[in-house]
Amino acid sequence: MGARAGGRGLELRLGSINLLLLIFFITSLFFNVYFFFFFFSYSSIFSLWPEPRWSQSAAEEAEAVAAISCSGHGRAFVDGIMINGRPSCECNTCYHGSDCSIPSLDCSADADSGNPLFLEPYWYRHAKGSAVVVAGWHRMGYDATGENFISVELEQHIRKLHRIVGNAVVDDRFIIFGAGSTQLLYALVHALSPHNSSSPASVVASIPYYPVYKMQVDLFNSKLAEWRGVTSSWVNESISSSSSSSSDGSMNNFIEFVTSPNNPDGLLKQSILGGSSVIYDYAYYWPHFTAIPAPSDHNVMIFSSSKLSGHASSRFGWALIKDEQVYKKAIYYMKLNTMGVSRDTQLRMLKIIKVILAEHGRKGDIFSFGYQTMRERWTKLNKVVSKSKRFSLQTIPSQYCNYFKTIRDPSPAYAWLKCERDEDQECDVVLKNAGIICREGSLFEADDRYVRLSLVKTQDDFDQLVQKMDALVSDHSSISSI
Amino acid sequence: MGARAGGRGLELRLGSINLLLLIFFITSLFFNVYFFFFFFSYSSIFSLWPEPRWSQSAAEEAEAVAAISCSGHGRAFVDGIMINGRPSCECNTCYHGSDCSIPSLDCSADADSGNPLFLEPYWYRHAKGSAVVVAGWHRMGYDATGENFISVELEQHIRKLHRIVGNAVVDDRFIIFGAGSTQLLYALVHALSPHNSSSPASVVASIPYYPVYKMQVDLFNSKLAEWRGVTSSWVNESISSSSSSSSDGSMNNFIEFVTSPNNPDGLLKQSILGGSSVIYDYAYYWPHFTAIPAPSDHNVMIFSSSKLSGHASSRFGWALIKDEQVYKKAIYYMKLNTMGVSRDTQLRMLKIIKVILAEHGRKGDIFSFGYQTMRERWTKLNKVVSKSKRFSLQTIPSQYCNYFKTIRDPSPAYAWLKCERDEDQECDVVLKNAGIICREGSLFEADDRYVRLSLVKTQDDFDQLVQKMDALVSDHSSISSI
DSSP: OHHHHHHHHHHHHHHHHHHHHHHHHHHHHHHHHHHHHHHHHSHHHHHHSSSOOTTHHHHHHHHHHHTOOOTTSEEOOTTSOEETTEEOOEEOTTEESTTSOEEOTTOOEEOOSOOOGGGHHHHHHTHHHHOEEEOTTTTOSSOOSSGGGOOHHHHHHHHHHHHHHTSBOOTTOEEEEESHHHHHHHHHHHHHSOTTOSSOEEEEEOSSOOTHHHHHHHHHOBSSEEEEEEHHHHHHHHHHHHHHTOOOOOSTTEEEEEESSOTTTOOOOOOSSOSSOEEEEOTTOSTTTSOOOSOBOOSEEEEEHHHHTSOOTTOOEEEEEOOHHHHHHHHHHHHHHHSSSOHHHHHHHHHHHHHHHHHTTSTTOHHHHHHHHHHHHHHHHHHHHTTOSSEEOOOOOOEEETTTTEEEOOOOSEEEEEEOSTTOOOHHHHHHHTTEEOEEGGGGTSOTTEEEEEOSSOHHHHHHHHHHHHHHHHHHHHHHHO | OHHHHHHHHHHHHHHHHHHHHHHHHHHHHHHHHHHHHHHHHSHHHHHHSSSOOTTHHHHHHHHHHHTOOOTTSEEOOTTSOEETTEEOOEEOTTEESTTSOEEOTTOOEEOOSOOOGGGHHHHHHTHHHHOEEEOTTTTOSSOOSSGGGOOHHHHHHHHHHHHHHTSBOOTTOEEEEESHHHHHHHHHHHHHSOTTOSSOEEEEEOSSOOTHHHHHHHHHOBSSEEEEEEHHHHHHHHHHHHHTTOOSOOSTTEEEEEESSOTTTOOOOOOSSOSSOEEEEOTTOSTTTSOOOSOBOOSEEEEEHHHHTSOOTTOOEEEEEOOHHHHHHHHHHHHHHHSSSOHHHHHHHHHHHHHHHHHTTSTTOHHHHHHHHHHHHHHHHHHHHTTOSSEEOOOOOOEEETTTTEEEOOOOSEEEEEEOSTTOOOHHHHHHHTTEEOEEGGGGTSOTTEEEEEOSSOHHHHHHHHHHHHHHHHHHHHHHHO
C-alpha cells in the first residue's frame, strides 16, 4: 500500500513533469512550425535563404549609404568619395565636417545655379516607389524598345504626363530624347537651319535670355547657323527694310528662342517673329513654377526632367516636334552626336515619371509639393525685399491655372532682382559684398542693375539667401533712416 | 514486491517517455534558438520584418523580371514593352514568340552592328556584384564629386583599370567623360581645331576607317574643321608640295584619326602624319580583341565602355588627354553640348568597373572570358571560310601580349571578308543573297569587294552567321567542283 502509494506519488510527480515537458515541447514545436512557415511563405525571405538573391548586396549597400547621417545638411551617395571605407557626406553650402554638422563662418549664400534640389525631400518621401535596380546585364546593346534609341514605355509615359498636366499638345507630335534640354536646344537649331541655303540661319532670343542659346551657337560655330542677337531689333529692321524695300532682310531664315516661363524672370512669353522656326524652351512650364493657362501647341517644344522632377544630373530632356523633316534632322543629329540618350537614364526616368503619374491627384503630389515650396519661398523673399526701396523684384500676375483649376499666385524658379539706387549699377557687386552669390544681368544680355537669384536649391541655400538679404535690406533701412 | 516491481516498471516507462520528451523538447528548443538568432542576426531579414525596406519592391521587381524565361534566345528588361502586365521578351535575331522559343523561317543572319552582346553571359555570371540600386533622390543636382561633372571615384577606377591592363599611360593625363566614344570623337576634333585660324582644320583617316568620323565632321559642318579625305593622299601631296615648294600644304592644320585595333579590320595602327593632333580611337584596345604590346602614350586617346564591358547603351566613354589647353577646350565643348555625362550612367559604370577590377586575375575574368569567346568565334569562322577560295579573311599576326604575358592568337571584333572572285564585285550582295546582313566596304571608303562581319553580337547571331556562311561556302564548293 505504502509502496503502491509511493508508486502512485511517483507516477503523479513524473506525470506532472511529463505534462509540463509536453506543454513546453508543444509550445516550442508551435514556434518552430511558425518560424518555418514564415520562412517559406515569405517568398523574398525564402529566396534569401540559404542563397541571398543577386540584388541583395546592392540593396544593402544602397540602404546603408542612405542611412549615413549628414545632419540634415548634406547627403551621402553610393558613388561618393570614399573616406574610411564609406562614402563621405556631401554637404550643403555653408556646412562642413564629416557629418555636415558644422556651420561655416563668413560663408556666402549661393543663389547662383539652378540646381533643382528643392525637390529632393519629395523623393525622400517616395523612396519605396522611386528606387530602381539596374542589373549588370540590363539592356547592354545599343537598341532600345523603340526606334532611334528611345524607350517606348518612357515615351508613352511622357505623353500621358503632358495630357494630365495639360501643358502641351502631344497628339500628332514626334518625340525625341536628349541629354537634358541642353543637347536638344542645339539639336533643334541644327534641325531648323536650312541645310541647302547659301546663308546661315539667324538665331535670336529676347532679353533677358538664357545665355546657353548664344554660347552654343558661338561655340559650335556652324556654317548653318549664326547668333544674330536680340529678336526685337530684327523686328524693327524688318519693318524698316520692308518700308525702304532694301531686301535680303527676309524673316524666313530666322530661328527664335522663346523661353516660357522665362529664365531668368519667370514670365510667360510668346514668339515675336512668329513663323515655324521657333524653339519653345518649356523647361519651366510645369505647375511648380507657373500657372498653366493652356496646353501649348507649337512646332517645337522642349522639356526636361531637371525642372520637372529635379533630376538634373540624369541629363534627360525631350522635344515634341510637329514637322517630320525637322524631327528626322534632329534624330540624325542625336544619332551622330551621342547615339541617343543613356538607356540607364531612360530606365530611371521611366520609374520617376511612373511615380509622378501614380501620385497625381493625391495630396502632396509633386506639383502641389513643388508649387507650395516655391510659393512659400517667393512669398518670404518678397516680404524681405519689400522692406526697402533699394531693391525690387519682378511682378508676376496671379493667373488661372488649368492644372490646379484655380487662380494661383506666382512661384517662380528665380528672382529677377533689380538694384534701384542710381549708384548701384553693378547689382551683383552689391549682393556679393553682402555675401550673396548670384548671376549678373549682363549674362542674360540685360542691364547689370539686375541679378538672378536661384530659388530652386536646397532649403539651406534658400534660408541663407533670405538671411543675407534680410541683413542687407535692414542694413540699408537703418542707413537710409539716418 | 510485485507492487514495487510494478512501480519501478512504471517508473522506468514514465522515465523513458520523459527522456524521449526531454530529447524532443531540447531538439525543438535548439531549433527555436537557431531560428530566433537567424532572424535577428541576419540584419537584412531583420529589417525586412516587420517593415519592408525602401529598396525592396524595386529589388523584387528586378528579380521577377530577370526570372522571366525567354528560352535562352532573348531577355526581358524592367523597362521593356508591357504585355499582359509584365515586360515582354526581347528576342534575338531569328527567334520570335512570347518566350522567343520559335525559330523564324527564312531569316537572315545579322552580322551588321557592333552590338557587344558577347559579354552578356559574363554579367549574368556576375549578377551579385554588378547590380546597382539607384535611390529616387540619388545625386539630383548638376554637381558630381569632381569638377566638370565627373565622378572622382569613377575617374580613379578608370586609371586603375588602365594600369592593370597596361594599355595606356594615365599619369599626367587629364581625363574627360563622354556619351560613348561617339561624343568624344567630335569633342576632340573641336578641341584640336585651331580656333583663331583663317582656315579650318583638315580631318583625315586611313582606309578602311570607321565612317562616323567623316559623318560627324560633315554633319556638324563647322567653320573650324572640314573632312579632307584619306590620310595617305596628304602625305603624297605634302611630299610633292615640299619638293615643288608650292606652299600652303602645311601639315600643321591636320587632325588625323587612328583606330587601333582598326574598325573594321582589327589591325594595330599608328599615325601616318605624326604630330600632336592625332586622335587615337582605342575603343577596341582591350585584351578581348587584340594583343596589348605596350601601354599607349599618345596625346589624345579615346576609350569606351561599349567594347570593354559590353555596355553600349549606357553611352559612356572617356578620353585621356596630355595637353591642358586641348583638355580645357574639350571640357567646355562637353559642358555646352550635354553638361557632362549622365551621373546615373557614371554610377553604374563605377560598379561595372569595380567588378572588372575585383575579378582581375581570377579564372574567367572579363578579359579571359572576352578573349576566349572572340578567339573561338574567329577560329570557327576561319575554318568555314577557308573551305573555299571564294572568300578570304584578314590576316592578323599572333603577337606577344603584355596583359596575358604570352603570345596570343588573333580574336578580332570584326571579320573583314573579301570576295575573291572577279564577278563578285559587290560582296555585300553576294552575302545578302546567302542570307547574311553585313556592312559593305564602301561604308569604310574601301572596295566593295570587302564587307565587315560583326563577331561581337550574341551567340545566336554568331551561330547563324557561321551556319549561313557554311552553306554559302559549301554551295560554292559543290558548284566549283562540278
